[in-house]
Amino acid sequence: MNSKIRNRIEHDLRTAVFRLRRLGGAGALKELIGTIGDGAASVEEGDAIQANESQEIGVLTLELLVDRVNRLAEALDRLDRGEYGICAECGQPIARARLHAIPEARTCVPCQDGLESYRFERDESELRFDARVTLRPPPMAVRLL
Numbered sequence: 809m810n811s812k813i814r815n816r817i818e819h820d821l822r823t824a825v826f827r828l829r830r831l832g833g834a835g836a837l838k839e840l841i842g843t844i845g846d847g848a849a850s851v852e853e854g855d856a857i858q859a860n861e862s863q864e865i866g867v868l869t870l871e872l873l874v875d876r877v878n879r880l881a882e883a884l885d886r887l888d889r890g891e892y893g894i895c896a897e898c899g900q901p902i903a904r905a906r907l908h909a910i911p912e913a914r915t916c917v918p919c920q921d922g923l924e925s926y927r928f929e930r931d932e933s934e935l936r937f938d939a940r941v942t943l944r945p946p947p948m949a950v951r952l953l
Contacts, residue, residue, distance in 0.1 A: 814887055817911050821880040828873045879912040886914075895919050 886892040893902050897919035906913050915923065 810887065810892075813892065813907075813911070814884070817880055817883050817887065820911060821877065821884070824873055824876045824880060828870070828877060831870060831873070876912070879914075882914075883912040897923070 895916040896914045902916045
């Protein structure tokens with residue numbers, strides 16, 4: 809079973825690395841981040857906005873690919889250590905269906921839901937009254953269910 813899992817993760821890793829190289833990797837990232845204002849005198853405002861959006865999408869795509877490559881490499885490390893398929897949060901087994909869908913998964917569905925809920929609640933709890941002041945709940949606030 810481990811060889812089948814390893815083959816799947818290695819295949820996904822090779823695919824992600826290939827896509828990253830095809831997009832130009834770090835060189836493309838630097839190029840995409842380059843200033844939008846180059847030749848701006850001849851570029852209309854709408855064209856500049858569209859070019860800027862294309863750059864942002866390209867940067868995000870590269871960041872997602874780099875993140876996936878790192879997660880897949882970590883999954884191979886966990887497999888080597890005998891920790892693959894064990895939730896990093898609760899220590900319980902991760903469902904096979906989840907690992908089949910997302911072979912680099914580090915958490916079980918309930919723990920992932922909890923992490924995402926926490927992030928959403930944290931983001932929602934930041935109230936911005938103006939650009940200079942951000943109010944946040946105290947770091948050790950107790951949450952009652």
